[in-house]
Amino acid sequence: MTEFIEFAGSFATVWVGLWFLLACLLALLYPWLKDRLLAWHPALAGNMLLLLLACPLLLSFSCTLFLFLPMLETALVSSHCHDNCATHVPLVAIPEVALLGLGVVTAILAVFLVQIAKNLRATLRLQKQLLSLAKPDGDYLALADKQAFVFTLGWWKNQIYVTEGLKQHCSEEELAVVLAHEKAHTRRYDNIRLLLATVFTSVLPARISKPFLDDFHLMIESACDFEASERFGELKVAETLLKIQKLSPAQCAIGSTVISTAFTGSEVKQRITALIQGRALSRLQRASFQLSLLLLMAVSLGLVQPLHHGVEYLFALH
Amino acid sequence: METVWARPGIDARSITETLAEEAPCRLSSVQATLERLLRKNFLARSKKGHAYFYTALQTRGDVLGALLKDVIKLLHDGQTNTILSSFVNVAERLDDSALDDLEAMIRRKRLEQERADD
Numbered sequence: 001m002t003e004f005i006e007f008a009g010s011f012a013t014v015w016v017g018l019w020f021l022l023a024c025l026l027a028l029l030y031p032w033l034k035d036r037l038l039a040w041h042p043a044l045a046g047n048m049l050l051l052l053l054a055c056p057l058l059l060s061f062s063c064t065l066f067l068f069l070p071m072l073e074t075a076l077v078s079s080h081c082h083d084n085c086a087t088h089v090p091l092v093a094i095p096e097v098a099l100l101g102l103g104v105v106t107a108i109l110a111v112f113l114v115q116i117a118k119n120l121r122a123t124l125r126l127q128k129q130l131l132s133l134a135k136p137d138g139d140y141l142a143l144a145d146k147q148a149f150v151f152t153l154g155w156w157k158n159q160i161y162v163t164e165g166l167k168q169h170c171s172e173e174e175l176a177v178v179l180a181h182e183k184a185h186t187r188r189y190d191n192i193r194l195l196l197a198t199v200f201t202s203v204l205p206a207r208i209s210k211p212f213l214d215d216f217h218l219m220i221e222s223a224c225d226f227e228a229s230e231r232f233g234e235l236k237v238a239e240t241l242l243k244i245q246k247l248s249p250a251q252c253a254i255g256s257t258v259i260s261t262a263f264t265g266s267e268v269k270q271r272i273t274a275l276i277q278g279r280a281l282s283r284l285q286r287a288s289f290q291l292s293l294l295l296l297m298a299v300s301l302g303l304v305q306p307l308h309h310g311v312e313y314l315f316a317l318h
Numbered sequence: 319m320e321t322v323w324a325r326p327g328i329d330a331r332s333i334t335e336t337l338a339e340e341a342p343c344r345l346s347s348v349q350a351t352l353e354r355l356l357r358k359n360f361l362a363r364s365k366k367g368h369a370y371f372y373t374a375l376q377t378r379g380d381v382l383g384a385l386l387k388d389v390i391k392l393l394h395d396g397q398t399n400t401i402l403s404s405f406v407n408v409a410e411r412l413d414d415s416a417l418d419d420l421e422a423m424i425r426r427k428r429l430e431q432e433r434a435d436d
Contacts, residue, residue, distance in 0.1 A: 119398045126388055126402075132320065133382050145382050151389060151404040163386075178405050191400040198400070217399065235431065238424050245406045246417060266410050272420050276427050 007068070009098025012105040014311055015064040019203050022056035022303075027208050034215060041281045042222035042274065044289045049216050050193060051296060053200035059300050063307045112202055120155075127153050134161060139179050142167065148247035152182050155191060169247055170240075177232050177240040184224035193220060214267075222271050229275060238275040241268055319381065322361060322374045329369045 033052070037045040130153065134141035140160040143149075148166040152158050160182045167175065185191070197216045201209035229237045245268045321333050328336075334348045352372055355361045360381075363370040376384075392398045393407070412420075 115397065120401065122392065123398050123401045126385065126392070129381075129385055130389075133378065133385070143382060143386070144379065145386055147383075147386060149386060149389075149404070151393070151402065153389075153402050155401050181405060185403065191403075195400045235424060235428055238420075238427075241406060242417070242420050242424065245410075245412060248406055248410075266407070266412055266416070268406050268410065269412065269416055269420060272424070276423055 005102065006095050006098040009100070009102040011064055011068050011101070013097040013101030014067060015060055016101065016104050016108070016203065018060035018063055018307060018311070019056050022060055023201065023204050024208075026052060026056055027204065027212075030212065034211075037219075038215070039279075040289070041279045041285055042219045042226060044281070044285060046193070046216060046219035046223055048289060048292060049212070049219060050197060050200075051293070053197055053212060053216075055296065055300055056203075057200050059303060059307075063304055063311070066304065066308055067311055108202060112199075123153065127159075130161060131159075137162070139183075148244070150178050150182075150244065152185065158182070158186050158191075166244070166247065170243070173232070173236070174240045174243065177228050177237055178244070180228035180231055181224045181237070184227035185220070188220070188223065188227075190220045190224070218267050218270055221267065222274050225271055225275055226279070234275040234278055238272045241272055241275075319355070319360065319374065319378075322372050323378055326373045327364075327371045329371050331369070333372075 037049060040048070130143070131141070134143050136142075140162045143161055143163045145163045146165045147163055148169055149163045150161065150166055152160050160179060162175070162178075170178075194213075194217070197213055201212050225237050225241070226234075232240075321336050322328060325332070325336075330345060330349045330352055333352070334343065334345045337343060337348070352361065352363075352370075356363060356372075360374065360376050361372045362375050363372050365371075389402065392402055393404055
């Protein structure tokens, strides 16, 4: 049992250490990558950002596997040996760091799961209460409230809620744009993408992971705007966005107690600008995406060897 | 709350009988729920004989308004964005000049498009 704890703890220490290091490296490179990503069609940009965010987790995990299960390493790490080939560094168990590793991984997991359970409980309770007050109206549920407000709630079976206030101010076509946008979220499994992005960045402090998550959110919202625009045109979607922004509770509640934050470089502004500029999904963009994917794979594979030897060096010093 | 809204001044036994068809539950469960709603100021009660009679202190609109405030708060926190999302960020306010700029940008594009169509 002690041996297993030492093994698992050492594995966790190396894995989380590498994950954190690679995620920090990505955060350092991100300002340079961001402008290039935002120039792409948002659907492609979102996919690429999610892959980039997954890289530190997957790369660190596979590197740690190669270190702890040497029979796997021959695939990507050139053959080498230490101490007359008697042992492989790091030793399978490093008792000094085993407890630390286990503690850190348990803490990250516990915080994450508690947060998810807390949020899930709050939203499910809200959903139950809203369902009892809403009336089905075609593809959505209508809420008898004066505020102009539309939102989607749910995990597997999303439901769109539209207030009477919004219905009074919007035309049938504008409502159809909103519904097309929200249905695109469901079709693309955007809630699962968001959850994955949160998992991939969970090793970073909130201040560092926030720009990634904000940009990813912008990309998936924008991707759904473009999906809706295939049916209604970019300008109609842009007009609808602007109209609903003007009607939104925060916009109408200046000076009141409703929670609001004033932005000048807001998400809505960026989404409308993207629609006006138009970012057609060209063949060139698809080719760039595929090329970037190959480059990402090559860089990841190229990093395996230096990371392997780097960790060995650190523990040999130890 | 639905039953109390429909029949103001109703007692726990009548609520249990009303709910018997849709959601059967015991009198004690109904009484416990009514106690909780009373403590949270959703209901008021008056005693006649041995029974308490309940009236709603908050309208359906008040309750919905409070729920929507919770929705806005959760959207603003952003921690539930895998379950809850809105078409535009309801907690985000654009200043007037930004709104005017966006409107002008859309108008220009619309004109360009109309000219191109002609």
